[in-house]
Structure formats: C-alpha cells, structure tokens
C-alpha cells in the first residue's frame with residue numbers, strides 16, 4: 001500500500017485541519033526554547049506556526065510521506081533555516097531518544113494502528129519533563145462518512161476491490177487513551193473528545209476534499225481512471241442526499257501528558 005499523499009492538493013484543501021490545529025496551538029504554552037518534534041507534519045502549515053513561536057528552540061518535522069516532507073521543506077526552509085530539519089519516519093517508530101521537550105502532532109495519530117507502541121515511542125523520544133501535546137481523530141470520528149463509503153464499497157463493480165479490507169484508522173476513545181498514556185509512563189495526562197462537524201460549501205469542494213483527505217486510501221484500491229471516478233460519483237450523490245448535505249462528522253481527540 002502506498003503511504004503517499006497528494007501534498008499540493010492537501011495544502012490547498014486542508015482548511016478544516018489547519019483551523020483545528022491552530023486551536024490546538026493556541027492552547028499550547030511555550031517558553032520559546034523547546035526542542036520540538038512535529039509528528040506527521042504534512043505540508044508544514046502548522047509546523048511553521050509552531051516553529052515561529054520557538055525563537056530559541058528547534059524543530060524536527062517528521063512524516064512518513066516523502067511528498068509531504070518535500071513540500072514542508074520547500075515551504076519552511078527559507079523562513080526558518082537551520083532551526084528546522086526534516087526526517088522521514090513511520091510512526092510508531094520515532095528515531096529519537098530523550099531529545100525532545102515537546103512532541104506536537106495534529107491529524108495524524110489515527111493513521112497509526114498501534115497506539116501502545118506510538119505512546120511508548122513518544123515517551124522514549126522525550127526528555128524528563130518533556131510534553132506530548134496532540135490532537136487526532138477519535139471516538140465516532142467520521143462514522144457516518146465511513147458508513148457511506150461502506151455502502152459504495154459493497155456495491156458492484158467495486159466489491160471485489162474491497163473484499164476483506166478493514167480500513168486502516170484507529171479512532172480511540174478518551175478512557176482507553178488515558179489508560180495507554182499512563183501505561184507508557186506519562187503523568188499529568190489530559191484527554192478529551194470534541195465534535196468538529198464540517199460542512200463543505202458545495203459539491204465541488206466536497207469532492208476535492210474527500211478525494212484527497214478522507215477517501216484517498218479507498219481510491220488507491222481501485223485501478224486509476226474510470227472506476228475511481230464512478231466510485232466518487234456515487235459517494236458524492238449519497239452525500240448530496242444526506243441532511244445536512246456534504247457534511248463530515250469529524251470528532252477530535254485532544255491528548256496531552258508529561259514524561260516525569
């Protein structure tokens with residue numbers, strides 16, 4: 001399975017993710033000298049806002065996708081020079097030990113199936129008194145959107161391409177996340193779930209958004225070309241008929257903790 005993203009398109013359509021991430025950043029208290037990791041930096045829009053608040057610090061932007069990292073580097077290097085560096089790594093593997101004062105992450109952890117290993121890796125990357133401050137999809141995130149996809153996946157001629165496929169996201173709930181963070185060794189753990197219902201303005205915006213952000217792993221299972229177009233046509237028609245139309249039932253899991 002390819003782990004690549006269409007970085008240019010994500011940069012263009014990701015206003016909802018940027019808005020949620022900015023809210024997370026506004027709650028984050030910083031001294032300005034922290035050594036920081038952004039785990040799943042994407043095209044670097046939030047990474048840039050974060051490193052701008054670290055005038056005496058430094059940031060390592062980590063992502064599994066080469067397209068995303070190259071775009072982030074092109075966007076951020078000119079402004080931040082050697083205060084920022086870029087590392088390709090696939091979480092839960094995080095190739096740092098006792099280096100970071102802060103691990104920040106938005107809209108990424110639900111792509112990592114094993115949260116026990118994820119939190120253990122982050123804990124190991126933190127220095128004592130280092131913090132994890134993150135948000136990802138959680139709880140009933142996108143259950144309506146995924147039911148809609150399941151309906152299309154079960155129909156002909158698409159069913160054979162999805163047979164046995166479970167999807168790849170982990171949308172964890174607060175209680176189990178608190179438990180996992182404690183078991184990884186974190187203290188001062190705080191986790192909550194918030195709704196983030198998102199309505200796209202029209203059919204074109206909805207189609208562009210879901211193509212790049214929500215259903216790109218579904219689409220990658222189909223051969224390029226006509227079948228992908230037909231699959232999306234069906235999704236868009238179903239989303240248009242829902243009330244409210246073109247609306248994505250996002251839920252965000254906020255999580256933080258400290259390495260003692």
Ligand SMILES: C[S@@+](CC[C@H](N)C(=O)[O-])C[C@H]1O[C@@H](n2cnc3c(N)ncnc32)[C@H](O)[C@@H]1O
Nearest residue numbers: 040041042063064065068090091106107108111
């Ligand atoms: C929805 S984007 C979020 C990007 C950015 N943090 C934001 O909030 O806009 C998810 C990012 O997580 C990255 N990602 C997904 N799974 C990953 C993994 N296992 N390890 C590292 N990065 C991963 C993707 O490549 C993508 O750049």
